[in-house]
Amino acid sequence: MxxxxxxxxxxxxxxxxxxxxxxxxxxxxxxxxxxxxxxxxxxxxxxxxxxxxxxxxxxxxxxxxxxxxxxxxxxxxSPKLQDYRRMVLELLFGEGNHVCAICVANGNCELQDMAIAVGMDHSRFPYRFPDRKADLSHTQFGIDHNRCILCTRCVRVCDEIEGAHVWDVSQRGEFCHITSGLDQPWGDVDACTACGKCVDACPTGAIFRKNDTTGEKVGDREKLEFLVKARENREWVR
Amino acid sequence: MDINELHAMAEQEQLRRKPHRIRYCTSAGCVSAGAIAVKDGLKAAVKDGKLDNEIEISSVGCMGLCARGPLVKVEPSEIFYENVTAEQAASVVSTCHGGATDAKVSDLEHPFWKLQQPIVLENRGRINPERIEEYVQVGGYQSLHKALTDMTPAEVVEEMKKSGLRGRGGGGYPTGLKWETVAKMPPGQKYVICNADEGDPGAFMDRSILESDPHRVLEGMAIAGYAVGATHGFVYTRAEYPLAIKHLQKAIKQAKKFEFLGSQIFGSGFDFKVDIRIGAGAFVCGEETALMHSIQGARGNPRPRPPYPAASGLWDCPTLINNVESFANVAPIVRNGGDWYASIGTEDSKGTKVFALTGKITNTGLIEVPMGTTLRQIVEEMGDGVPDGGVVKAVQTGGPSGGCVPADLLDTPVEYKSLLKLGAIMGSGGMIVMDEGTKMVEIARFYMEFCREETCGKCVPCRTGTVQLYELLDKISKGQGTAKDVEQLEKLSYMVKEMSLCGLGQTAPNPILSTLDYFKQEYLDLLQSPADLNGNKIEATANAPSA
Amino acid sequence: MGKVKFATVWLAGCAGCHMSFLDMDEWLIELAQHVDVVYSPVGSDLKHYPDGVDVCLVEGAIANVDNLELIQEVRQKTKILISFGDCAVTANVPGMRNMLGGAESVLTRGYLELADAGKQFPNEPGIVPELLDQVQSVHNVVPVDIFMPGCPPPADRIKATLAPLLKGEMPVMEGREMIKFG
Amino acid sequence: MSVQNQPTATVAPEKPQKSASDNKSKKSDNKSKKKESDRRYKALDMTMKRHHYEADALIEVLHKAQDTFGYLEEDVLRHVAKGLKLPLSRVYGVATFYHLFSLKPGGEHTCVVCLGTACHVKGASELLADLEAELGIKVGETTSDGKISLLGARCIGTCGLAPAIVIDEVVSGKQTSEETIKQIKDALAQ
The missing domain is CATH 3.10.20.740 (Ubiquitin-like (UB roll))
Incomplete structure (x- = not known):
């Protein structure tokens, strides 16, 4: 090599x-x-x-x-990169409804971490307060689109690692959202194996376990990397 | 098919022709101005006068002067008539035998015609787009024959490089270099794509070419396929162009029948087939990586480049993507040589460019001018300026990705470099004239609304930056903005430009930045008066329901 | 050096930020030695916001006409205005009503659709302030000098913000300890 | 902050031309409906077969489905997903990405107002506002009686005729509000 x-x-x-x-x-x-x-x-x-x-x-x-x-x-x-990254964060916060105080991922949220990393103490762009939905139809998990940043990690993890392709992105532009099946309730999608990988992959509190309340979601993001390497290298011990 | 058969085909077509031909335009412009009634009138006059053996009534594609349709052309006298009515049809027919008509004769000495140099549009008004025989009669497919039998693929690439042709879709990347890159990829499956997803509002060059001269595009694609080693081509076009699709489908069928497409073309070892893919209403699919995703049946999301399509494109194979106008230039370049093409235009920009001239201008239409023609010549001489004595304020090129050139810079030549320097771009060829009454902030808002609706939503700066930019423009144009908003607008524009994933986002702020450059006062004039300002005054005051 | 004229203001918020302020415990005594509390729901009985305030902590978002009137007065009369807590910085929980649309639909939801008895809009002009159509963060309405997020900002963060100001320096609002939302 | 808040609303969708078979199916009574729909599924199957049931042909197949059924109802999307061996969410994602695909039935007639730059400069937005007022619907909507859909197009490429409209596939240029309203009335009267 x-x-x-x-x-x-x-x-x-x-x-x-x-x-x-x-x-x-x-x-x-x-x-x-x-x-x-x-x-x-x-x-x-x-x-x-x-x-x-x-x-x-x-x-x-x-x-x-x-x-x-x-x-x-x-x-x-660089100052320019820092400024541009901060604007990206401001746009993300303004685009959804990110109310950290009442979020399952408060304290364990990559969006929050990034905001701190880029020094975002407030957003210079007005929040849009979109009317978004939450889906609690699954027996174990929920998805709250208010907290979704459309990173598509859930889409990829479900397709590439679990092989179920429950999720995809639908619509376009500002109306884009994560969709399960034919825009069905998540709980009705036959392909879902309830493996929970999307919960672990989600950087925010958008996809969560139902029994977690504010600040209780502890995503195990390294688990996916471990799993991929375990399959590749046949190393099943973390 | 060999060269003798090709010549025979052209001769036969020549022999078939009746002594006189009357051509009527069937493009959308003339049709909605009443071209069909004119055609009926012409046909009736021929029938009534029992002139069937002498006069042929035949359709042609767009003849360019859309403002004065329906257009009719009489051959071989080559007289153009404008604004022809059904009532005038019989008298136009009578001119074939010395009769008189009160139909208005187009002044071919007018700069609108005189300053044009048709290469891409060389067959304008000369052929019926639905008959391959007419294309062959004017020399069609001879370039393909020349390339396949007299030239090596490397020689074809060399001619393209010599020609100096740059991508006519707007990017301006040297076409020859692109061909060379694909040609140098290891042999194996390669593709040629014709990008006919002309989405800029205010642009209809590609539609016109496909509708009026579809074989020329196919011939260009086949030559490209030979040059780069591809055997399969796709034309990706918009569903909004049904006539273009129809003509293209017919052209492919005819080309297959006469073996200009298929296996062992002209007895060479070269095979080439072309399929059409029809878009479904997404501007972003004009971006090459999005377009390829769309051909593969996926959402039209662009992906980061590199890898460029030339290395890894359709189904991960090396892929050559050029737009319609670029391919339409190929046959003449192969026919006359790259040096000939390079002798036209300027040092920076070779050849000609087709523009769709629209907006507040007297002679709306389709023109082809040598590079280096100034905007003033185009707007004032060819276009006859703003109707009713109005004054030009700015010329917009490049659509939602472009910028406005103010009236005092109209002496700028049409060139990639010069336009870029002004913050405008060559673009695909939309040229919209704005008069003194046009509000520039409103124009910026209009384009941003377009981008906001057309962004695919994949990357953050474009998906949500366009929304915030639009809201800022909306606020300012409603007179509710502050100086801080204008500052914010500019900052965010640069961020979206530098941070977006694909060309759509990277150019979306251009209309803002160029209007801020040249018409900043219009923004400032719209700001809240200082009296309103109490810090940033809240815009929505109390609005409680009347209980 | 004269004492710093200090105020705190409570707009649309749950008063949690003020509770956190009180959590500064013994440091409050030190603070009191440096400042005159000229206006505050927890530290003063004055009914009118005075002129010439040096530092003001503003808790809460701008949700009704009273909030709007007060914040504009505060801005005019204050040197350093601090957006105090997530409601002030982002509209936070009070802002969640914005997703329902304007004031009318919010009132309809709250007082008609969800009411068990006595379905009617509250209406007492001069006493019940009218709602604004949208709840706004403070800096969407008036310029803000310092942003102190948090729901509530922990007592240490409040202290770390105020302490430099007492020395005439601006605090550095950086890092998890100072700017974490929630 | 008004219309933008609805994730489901598509802004100014360009609209499919309605096919003859769609009109026919609307008129057909319930008895023949089943048979009719079977025939339509067969047409869809033919298209998939012609593309060798390849997943890459999804957009081509959706074009056919839209032409045949008039819009993409859930059963059709399921049928396509099954035929092309694609995940449901993938099919839904593609169907909702492209504005020409509609997941709801459109009106019997369509009036498309071109909103391209040239038309905009020549007053297309005022024209659209007048039509919205006349029909009592917003762009992208269909009248409650299902008679006509009012749609916006990005650019129909007839900029020389600005402002341009398309009523039931017929392009008309240089429109005034009065002229367009008259044409709509004529179309509805047919």
Whole structure:
């Protein structure tokens, strides 16, 4: 396997060719903000939080979908990136109804974490207060679309790891939402195996276990990575 | 089919022709102006005068001067008539034998015609788009023959590179380079896609080409297939263009029948087939990665590039995507050589460009001008300016991805570089003239509303940034904005531009940024007067129900 | 140096932020040595917001005409206005009525559809303030100088925000301890 | 913050042209309905077969379904999902992404107002507002009697004729509100 070397925030990293800048950053112990990225799933590059500056390229590129190249010089933090990332967070908060105080994921929410990471103490853009629904038809789980940020991790985990493809995105633009089956109640979708992987994958409190109340959801996000590697490498011990 | 048969086919068509032909335009513009009644009138006159053996009444595609339809052309005298009525039809027929007509003759010396240089539109008014024989009669498929029998694929690519042709869909990427990249990919399954998902509101160049001269596009695609090593092509077009689809379907059928498409074309080892894929109402599918997802039956969500389609496109195979106008330029380039094409236009931009000239302009229509023609020549000379003595305020190019060029910069030549420098873009060819009465903030709001409705929703900046941009513009245009809102508008515009995943989001703020550049005062004039300002005054005051 | 003129204001919120303020316990005594509490539901009996306030903590969102009137007065008369807690910063729980639409549909839902008895709108002009169509965060209505999120902001966060101000410095609102929502 | 709040509302959907078979099915009485629908399913099956039941043909198949049934009802989507071996949510996601696909039945007649730039510059939004007032419905809606749907189009490509409308597939240009309203009345009277 060939190896490429590159610099991330001045740190030299050597990593297998074909890896992403995100993986290289992890190797270099550099934290890059992200929401749609989850180790073990395919990448979509949609949340745009992980955009980085690469010397010699006049476009910002997402770390999760950009392949490493020999000699790359990557900058993951700059005033501009910080400002743009903060705007992305403000847009996300304004787009849904994220009332942290009453959310199952309060304190264990990646959206909340990212807001702190980018220094968002308030949103400069007005909140939209969309009229969104919650679906509690499943015996074990619920989905509250108010808290959904459309990262599509649930869609991918269900399709790529569980193989059930219960979820997909329907409509378009601001009306996009996660749909189960033919826009049926989740509990009515035959394909759902109630495996709970979408609960673990969800970065916010949008998909949750029904017996969790405010601040009680503790998602096990590393479990998916473990599962993928377990299958690949036949290592069943964490 | 070999070259002798091709020539024979052209000759036969020539022999079949009657001494006189009267061509009427069947494009949407003329049809809704009454072209069908005119056709009926022409046919009746021929029948009544028992002139069936001498005069042929035949349809042609768009002839360009849409403002003055229905248009009728008489051959071989090559006289154009404008605003023809059904009542005038008989007298137009009589001109074939020296009669007189009161139908208005188009002034072919007018700059509208004079400044044009038709290459893409060279068959305008000359062929019936539904008859392959007429296309062959004007030299059609000879370029394909030349490429397949006299040139290697590498030589075809070389001519394309020499021509300097740049992508006519708006991006302006050098076409030859794109072809070369795909050609250099390892052999195996490759695809050619013709992007006919013309979605910019105010643009109808591609529709016109497909409706009027579909074989030219097929010929260009087949040559491209040969050059890059692809055997399968797709035309992805809009369901909103039923006539274009019909003509294209017919053209494919005819081309197959005469073996211009299929296996071992012109006895060479080259096979090529073309399928049509019809969109279902999504502007974003004009973006190449979204378009490919759509061809594969998925939601039209774009994906990050690289990998570019040239390396990994349709079904992960190397794929060449060009738009309709780019493909329509291929046959003439192969016929006359890349150097010939490169001799037209400017250093930065070679060849010609087709524009749909619309808005507050006297001569709306479709024109093809050499690159380097100035906007002033197009708007004032060719277009005869704003009707009723109005004054041009700005010209918008590039639709929702483009910008406005203010009247005092109209001497700018039409070139990729020059337009980009002004914050506008070449775009696919929509050119909308705005007069003094046009409110620029309103225009920016209109385009943002478009983008808000057309964003696919995949990436955050575009999905929700366009909503916030729209709301800001709406607030400002209603007179409720503050200086802070204008500042916010500009900041967010840059963010959406730099952070969005695909071209739609990356260009969506352009109409805002260009109007802020040239017409900032119009924004400021709309702000709340300082008297209203108490910090940011709340917009909705108490509104309790009357209990 | 004269004492800092300090105020706290309670708009549409649950008073939890003020409770958290009181949770600062013994530091309140230190605070009292540096400030004059000129207006506050928990620290003063004055009925009118005075002129020349140096620092004001504003709890709650802008939900009715009284809130609107008061916040505009506060802004005019205050040097440093602090959005105090999630309701002030985001409209938070009071803002959840915005999803129902305007004031009319909210009242209809609350006083007609869900009422068991005596279905009628509250109506006492001059006493029951009229609802605004949309509940707004404070900074959507007037400019805000410092944002202190939290539901409620923990006592330590309030202290860490106020302490620098007493020394004439601006607090640094960064990191989980200072700006976590919820 | 008004219409934008409904996740289900599509903004200004461009609309499928109605097919002859759709009109026919509406008129057919209940007895023949079952047979009629079987025939329509057969037509759909033919299309899927022609595409070798490949998942990639989803959009082509949905076009056919929309043409045949007039709109994409739940049973049809299920049938397509089964035929092409696709997850239900995937089919639903695609069907709702494209504005030409409609999950609700449209009116017997359609009036499409082009809202492209050239038409906008020449007063299409005022024209649309007048039509909304005249018909008592908003763009994208169908009158309660099911007679006519009022739709907006992004651009129908006849910018030289701005402002342009399409009533039951017939394009008319350079419209005034009065002219369009008259044409609608004529169409409804047929």
């Amino acid at each position: 060939s190896v490429v070397t590159l610099k991330i925030d001045g740190v030299d990293v050597a990593i297998a060719a074909g890896s992403s800048v995100m993986q290289a950053a992890q190797e270099a112990s550099v934290e890059i903000p992200r929401l749609c990225y989850l180790e073990g799933l395919s990448t979509v590059g949609s949340c745009r939080l992980c955009v980085v500056e690469i010397a010699g390229i006049n476009k910002l590129l997402p770390a999760c979908t950009t392949e490493v190249r020999e000699g790359m010089d990557v900058t993951t933090q």
